[in-house]
Each structure stands twice: as C-alpha cells, then as structure tokens.
Amino acid sequence: MVEGEGDGSPLFETEVAEGIGRIWYKLHALSVFVGICGIWAYRALHIPNAEEEQEQGQGRWWAWIGLFGAELWFGLYWVLKQAVRWNPTYRRTFKARLSQRYRNNLPGVDIFVCTADLTIEPPIMVINTVLSVLAYDYPKDKLSVYLSDDGGSELTFYALLEASHFARTWIPFCQKFNVETRSPAAYFKESHTSQKDVTEAVEWIATKNLYKEMENRINQVTRFGRLSNDIRKQHKGFCEWNVPSTSCDHHAIVEILIDGRDENATDNEGVVLPTLVYMAREKRPEHHHNFKAGAMNSLLRVSSEISNGAVILNMDCDMYSNNSETIKDALCFFMDEDKGHEFAYVQLPQRFNNITKNDIYANCLRTEYEVEFHGLDGFGGPLYVGSGCFHRRESLCGKKYESNKAEMKYNKRNTRADASTLEEKAKSLITCTFEDNTEWGKEVGLKYGFPVEDVITGLSIQCRGWKSIYFNPPRVGFLGVAPVTLAQTLVQHKRWSEGNFQIFLSKYNPLLYGHKKIKLGLQLGYNIYFLWAPCSFPTIYYAIIPSFALLHAISLFPSVHSIWFAPFAYVIGVTTIHSLWESKKVGYTLKGWWNERRMWLFKRLASYPFAATDAFLKLLDVKKLAFIVTAKVADEEVSKRYEKEVMEFGSASLMFIILSAHAVFCLLCLLGGVKKLVLDGTGEMSSMLVQLTVTGAITLINMPIYQAMFLRVDGGCMPISVTIISVGLAMLACIIGTK
Numbered sequence: 001m002v003e004g005e006g007d008g009s010p011l012f013e014t015e016v017a018e019g020i021g022r023i024w025y026k027l028h029a030l031s032v033f034v035g036i037c038g039i040w041a042y043r044a045l046h047i048p049n050a051e052e053e054q055e056q057g058q059g060r061w062w063a064w065i066g067l068f069g070a071e072l073w074f075g076l077y078w079v080l081k082q083a084v085r086w087n088p089t090y091r092r093t094f095k096a097r098l099s100q101r102y103r104n105n106l107p108g109v110d111i112f113v114c115t116a117d118l119t120i121e122p123p124i125m126v127i128n129t130v131l132s133v134l135a136y137d138y139p140k141d142k143l144s145v146y147l148s149d150d151g152g153s154e155l156t157f158y159a160l161l162e163a164s165h166f167a168r169t170w171i172p173f174c175q176k177f178n179v180e181t182r183s184p185a186a187y188f189k190e191s192h193t194s195q196k197d198v199t200e201a202v203e204w205i206a207t208k209n210l211y212k213e214m215e216n217r218i219n220q221v222t223r224f225g226r227l228s229n230d231i232r233k234q235h236k237g238f239c240e241w242n243v244p245s246t247s248c249d250h251h252a253i254v255e256i257l258i259d260g261r262d263e264n265a266t267d268n269e270g271v272v273l274p275t276l277v278y279m280a281r282e283k284r285p286e287h288h289h290n291f292k293a294g295a296m297n298s299l300l301r302v303s304s305e306i307s308n309g310a311v312i313l314n315m316d317c318d319m320y321s322n323n324s325e326t327i328k329d330a331l332c333f334f335m336d337e338d339k340g341h342e343f344a345y346v347q348l349p350q351r352f353n354n355i356t357k358n359d360i361y362a363n364c365l366r367t368e369y370e371v372e373f374h375g376l377d378g379f380g381g382p383l384y385v386g387s388g389c390f391h392r393r394e395s396l397c398g399k400k401y402e403s404n405k406a407e408m409k410y411n412k413r414n415t416r417a418d419a420s421t422l423e424e425k426a427k428s429l430i431t432c433t434f435e436d437n438t439e440w441g442k443e444v445g446l447k448y449g450f451p452v453e454d455v456i457t458g459l460s461i462q463c464r465g466w467k468s469i470y471f472n473p474p475r476v477g478f479l480g481v482a483p484v485t486l487a488q489t490l491v492q493h494k495r496w497s498e499g500n501f502q503i504f505l506s507k508y509n510p511l512l513y514g515h516k517k518i519k520l521g522l523q524l525g526y527n528i529y530f531l532w533a534p535c536s537f538p539t540i541y542y543a544i545i546p547s548f549a550l551l552h553a554i555s556l557f558p559s560v561h562s563i564w565f566a567p568f569a570y571v572i573g574v575t576t577i578h579s580l581w582e583s584k585k586v587g588y589t590l591k592g593w594w595n596e597r598r599m600w601l602f603k604r605l606a607s608y609p610f611a612a613t614d615a616f617l618k619l620l621d622v623k624k625l626a627f628i629v630t631a632k633v634a635d636e637e638v639s640k641r642y643e644k645e646v647m648e649f650g651s652a653s654l655m656f657i658i659l660s661a662h663a664v665f666c667l668l669c670l671l672g673g674v675k676k677l678v679l680d681g682t683g684e685m686s687s688m689l690v691q692l693t694v695t696g697a698i699t700l701i702n703m704p705i706y707q708a709m710f711l712r713v714d715g716g717c718m719p720i721s722v723t724i725i726s727v728g729l730a731m732l733a734c735i736i737g738t739k
C-alpha cells in the first residue's frame with residue numbers, strides 16, 4: 001500500500017489562502033474602508049445649508065442627501081463583498097484513494113436533466129447532455145439518468161430513444177479511447193482524425209458517422225414537428241401520445257428506456273448500460289407546476305422508486321458534463337470518513353462553451369465563480385445555483401443534519417418489480433394532485449415560490465445544519481450555453497435578481513432565518529446576491545445626478561484643492577485598480593474587464609429595477625411568479641454578430657429605451673458641462689473634476705449604444721423608434737430644471 005493511502009487518509013484536502021499576499025489584501029481593504037469613512041464624513045459635514053442653496057440652485061440639498069444615501073449604500077455593499085474575499089478556500093480530491101477503498105461499495109448516483117421547451121432547447125442539445133452523463137466514468141450498474149421533459153413532447157422522447165441506441169456505441173468508445181469530452185457534439189467539433197492512430201481513426205470515423213446520422217434524423221423530425229408512423233412503431237412509449245396533448249395539458253409519462261437491471265441491456269462490448277428514464281409529469285392548466293423546482297421534485301420521487309441513488313446530480317439540459325470524473329470528485333467529499341457526513345451538496349462552477357474572447361455580456365460570472373464562491377466555501381459552503389450540483393438525497397429531501405457519522409451506502413435496487421410495474425407506480429407519484437397536503441415544495445425537496453428555487457433550497461439546507469462544498473476542478477466540470485444577446489442576459493438577470501431579492505424580503509432573509517444557524521460571513525455573502533436588485537436605485541441616482549449637476553455647473557464633490565478630495569480619489573482609484581487586478585487574475589482580458597463594468601451598469605439601469613419592482617409587487621401579492629426559460633439557440637445573423645462581439649439590440653424594448661435615453665442624457669450633460677466650464681467660464685474646473693470623471697466614464701462605457709443608435713445599420717442596431725424616443729426623453733430631461 002502506498003504511504004498515506006491507508007484507511008485513515010482523507011479523501012480530500014482543504015487549503016485556505018494565507019501568506020504575505022493576504023496580509024497586503026487585508027491592509028488594502030482596511031485602507032479603502034478608511035477612505036469610505038472619509039467620504040461619508042465629507043457628506044455628513046458638508047450638507048448644504050439654506051444660504052448656499054440660494055446661491056447654487058434649488059435642488060442641491062436633495063442632490064446631496066441622495067448622494068449621501070447612495071454612498072452609504074455602496075460603502076456598506078463594499079463591506080459585504082469583503083466578507084467573501086477574506087478567507088478564500090480551495091479543495092483538492094484524492095480520487096485514487098476513493099476507488100481503492102470503495103471499489104465495490106460506491107453509492108448509486110441518479111442524474112437529473114431538466115428540459116422545458118422544445119423550440120429553445122432543441123432535442124439534439126438535450127440528448128448530448130444526456131449522453132455526456134451516461135458516459136460518466138462510474139460503474140454503470142450504479143448510474144441512472146432521468147430526463148424530465150416539461151415540454152411533454154414526443155419529439156424529445158424520440159430523441160432520447162435515439163440516444164439510448166447510440167449510447168451502446170458511445171459509452172465503450174469513450175472508455176476505450178479515454179475521451180475527455182463526453183458530449184458527442186462537442187467532442188466531434190474539437191477532435192480530428194489526424195491526431196489518432198489507424199485503429200482509432202477507423203472507429204472515430206464510424207462513430208462520428210453514426211452520430212451524424214442520428215443527429216440528422218433528430219433534427220429532421222424536430223424541423224418537421226411530428227413523427228412518422230414508422231418511428232412511432234419503434235417503441236411502446238409513443239402510445240402515450242395517442243391522446244392529443246400539449247405541453248401544459250397532458251397525463252403523467254414515465255418510460256424506462258434502458259433498465260440497468262436487465263442483463264441484456266448491454267453496450268456493444270457487452271457491458272451493462274446505465275439506467276435511462278424519460279419522465280413528463282402530469283400537467284393541467286388549472287394546476288400550478290412550479291417550474292424547475294416542480295420538475296426536480298417529481299424526479300426525486302420517480303427516481304426513489306426506480307433506482308433510489310444516494311447521490312443526485314442536477315443538470316440543465318444545455319450544460320453537458322465535460323469531465324468524466326466529477327462524480328468521483330463529489331464522492332470524495334461525501335464519503336470522507338472524517339468530514340463527509342457533514343456535507344449536503346457539492347456545487348461546481350457553471351461554465352459556458354460559447355463565451356467570446358472578451359465576454360461581451362459578462363456572462364461567465366468569473367468573479368463570482370473564481371473569487372467569491374471560494375470565499376463562501378470558507379464560511380460553510382457556497383450557494384446551490386442549480387446545474388452542476390451534487391446532492392445527498394437525504395438532505396435534499398428535508399433531513400436535518402445529525403452529527404453521527406453514517407456511511408453513505410449503496411441502496412439495493414428493487415429487483416422484484418418489473419419495469420412496467422415500476423413505471424406505473426412512478427406515474428402515480430407525479431400527478432398534479434400528488435403534492436397536495438404534503439410537505440413537498442416546503443420542507444421536502446426543492447422549495448416553491450421563488451424563481452431561484454435552487455438558491456433558497458440551498459440556504460434552507462444549510463440552515464438545517466448541513467455544510468456544502470465548492471469544488472472547482474482543474475478540468476472544467478460542466479459547460480453550458482450562455483445567452484448571446486443583450487436582451488437575453490438582461491432578462492436572465494432579471495429572474496435571478498428578482499428571485500434573490502424576493503428571498504431577502506421573505507422570512508428566509510439570511511440575517512434572520514440564518515441567525516445562529518449559519519456563519520455571519522455566509523449570511524453576509526448571501527446578501528451580496530440577494531441585494532443585486534435594490535443596488536439599482538443608488539446606481540441610477542449616481543448615474544444621473546452628478547452628470548445633471550455638471551450640466552448646470554453645480555459642484556457636488558470636493559475641489560481638487562480640498563483635503564476631502566483625497567478619500568474620493570483614493571477609493572475610486574484603488575477600487576478600480578483592485579477590480580482590474582482581480583479580473584486579470586481570474587483570466588479576463590482588459591477589454592473583458594471593461595465589458596464587465598459595462599454590464600454592471602446596464603444590469604443596474606435596465607434589469608434590476610424591474611426585478612426590484614416585481615419583487616415588491618409579489619410581496620403585495622399583485623403579481624404571479626414567472627420563469628422565462630433562457631434561449632439556447634439564435635439565428636445565424638445574431639450568432640455572427642455575437643462572435644464578432646458586436647452588441648445586439650435589434651428589438652424595441654423598454655430596457656433599451658432606458659439604456660439609450662440614459663446614454664444620450666449623459667452625453668448631453670458632458671457636452672453641456674464642458675461648454676459651460678470652458679467657453680462660458682461658469683464654475684471651477686477644479687471643483688468639477690469628479691463629476692467630469694464620472695460622466696466621462698459613463699459616456700465611454702456607453703459607446704456601443706451610441707454606435708448602435710447613430711452609426712450602425714445592421715439588424716442588431718438600435719431600432720429607430722427607440723432612438724427617437726430616447727433622444728426626445730434625454731433632451732426633455734436636460735431642459736427640465738434649466739431656467
């Protein structure tokens with residue numbers, strides 16, 4: 001036995017960042033905090049009095065108080081952000097020890113893939129995700145994959161049936177040639193025969209042809225919109241669609257496409273296959289289905305009947321597994337003899353395979369995944385953010401944490417009931433009324449009532465005493481599809497920020513609900529995300545008032561010659577440098593950093609305000625919960641512009657009117673202000689420097705908007721109606737208040 005590999009050695013290792021770098025970081029943070037206090041002091045000590053107001057214009061007092069409020073907010077929010085930067089924690093697993101120690105005692109793993117909409121989540125994409133997890137490097141008799149289809153479509157069922165056939169070739173192929181990328185579409189895109197020897201190349205070509213043929217069949221059927229009679233004869237499951245049904249009105253369907261207990265269900269090399277199940281829960285217009293949370297809870301019940309794996313992996317249909325070892329990684333945490341029993345879930349970062357070089361819409365959330373989540377891990381574990389999360393079934397089903405060390409076991413499968421009996425039993429668990437008068441959606445399973453079902457579920461699991469793990473493997477674990485237009489990103493962020501803020505406003509507010517249950521650092525950490533939406537108000541204020549005052553040559557900041565200038569310069573300068581440094585460290589380009597800054601502003605101007613409003617309306621019970629599924633396909637023109645990192649507008653929307661009206665407004669303020677200062681000689685340059693900088697920076701960041709309004713002519717440019725309305729609005733705003 002290798003030294004250190006014995007029974008007692010841990011299955012994972014934790015490293016907390018320390019050393020001189022940390023000390024510098026903390027000193028820097030302290031100094032910035034002093035600067036922030038300086039800004040607060042300046043505001044508090046210089047509140048304009050009535051006399052001054054006479055001199056400098058009516059609204060100055062209001063402007064001042066508003067800025068004070070905004071600066072208080074930003075300062076406190078900055079403090080929250082330090083919490084997750086204080087103790088970054090990193091994890092490493094020892095998979096060889098796991099395999100050696102638990103060779104025959106590994107637990108069953110159930111993988112849940114969710115899909116909801118046939119048109120924006122094409123079946124070929126869905127089954128690529130399914131194939132990537134079917135091919136996991138894990139004992140196949142312990143692996144079960146479930147597809148939940150909220151679209152309830154026979155086309156998706158057909159695609160899954162095709163996948164179940166192709167899996168027989170794909171799984172052994174991956175094993176034999178050590179394929180790392182186990183989504184066939186992604187694999188055949190990145191790999192070429194030229195890198196292979198003859199035998200491999202032959203099999204490579206054969207497998208690729210098989211895949212391409214399947215892809216063609218599926219895409220043809222999808223385009224056509226229905227199945228031929230020949231196809232419908234291929235499997236008894238198609239009978240389920242004999243009665244007319246729609247995505248929101250149909251009975252429960254459960255079809256076991258591959259029964260892992262069946263000795264004849266083997267791949268081309270004669271090895272047993274993983275279990276594969278199609279599920280569409282019953283849907284009726286008069287019953288609320290609770291979106292993804294409802295689907296996940298149905299999956300929990302159906303899987304408990306069929307395979308009852310002790311570990312559950314949650315996947316979105318667009319996010320394939322890119323690393324065939326992540327199940328083992330997750331198990332290194334769950335099965336560690338010393339600490340394992342404490343962990344409820346292991347979240348991996350969500351990465352995307354369609355991010356452009358400079359990540360124009362700041363979709364990859366690198367700061368969150370590379371910096372902040374490591375910080376959260378130091379305080380008891382990260383948020384559960386959906387796709388790419390491994391759960392202990394017990395904790396997801398509502399169990400409280402108990403400190404006794406119980407080993408995670410392999411649950412024996414029900415071998416008596418045959419597949420069709422299991423299917424019938426499973427169907428009875430996913431009817432519309434099954435959950436009535438039960439704890440499902442409340443204390444059991446994923447929680448209902450929030451558009452970010454995962455985050456609230458994770459929080460309540462942590463509040464039941466469990467810890468969670470953030471694991472960021474060297475080879476990316478999961479790769480999904482990020483939105484490719486500005487509108488999609490803004491809408492996606494509206495859902496997230498609204499859901500998060502809704503939690504903040506509810507009884508689940510981490511400061512109350514988590515009090516004495518989770519660490520303070522984690523409570524603060526949660527609030528970074530929960531307060532996204534209200535961050536919009538101080539930002540809007542700060543993005544308008546200083547510029548407006550500049551236009552009127554009213555100074556709202558200290559003059560360069562004043563000692564009070566120092567804290568402003570220091571805080572603005574150092575936080576900018578720090579964010580540059582941080583984003584460089586996590587792999588952003590300079591332009592990527594700039595794009596991230598832009599999206600920071602755009603989200604706060606045009607997405608979060610809607611989220612905050614809707615969250616309040618929901619609190620008052622005037623608005624119903626909605627879940628807009630993010631689009632995963634785009635037409636060719638749009639994709640081309642995305643590849644070239646040209647910002648996409650194209651359609652008229654209120655979000656765009658806000659953005660462009662604000663952009664024009666700032667430009668007018670900048671021009672007007674400079675004219676006043678330079679040509680008319682009103683006001684002092686030295687006391688306007690901060691406002692000039694702020695307005696100038698906003699104008700620079702808005703460059704793509706001006707281009708889209710006045711220079712571009714392609715399909716993604718700003719619609720002329722939006723341009724007219726926003727220029728009108730901006731001019732109106734500039735005129736108001738001008739005497």
Ligand SMILES: O=c1ccn([C@@H]2O[C@H](COP(=O)(O)OP(=O)(O)O[C@H]3O[C@H](CO)[C@@H](O)[C@H](O)[C@H]3O)[C@@H](O)[C@H]2O)c(=O)[nH]1
Binds near residue numbers: 316387
């Ligand atoms: O009624 C529904 C709505 C959605 N989904 C599925 O839920 C997943 C997530 O939806 P998507 O529109 O892709 O949301 P994203 O914003 O991309 O997803 C992020 O945010 C969600 C919470 O808002 C999490 O559930 C996801 O895991 C996380 O990746 C997709 O697979 C959908 O098919 C359903 O199964 N039923």
Ligand SMILES: [Mn+2]
Binds near residue numbers: 480
């Ligand atoms: Mn998604």
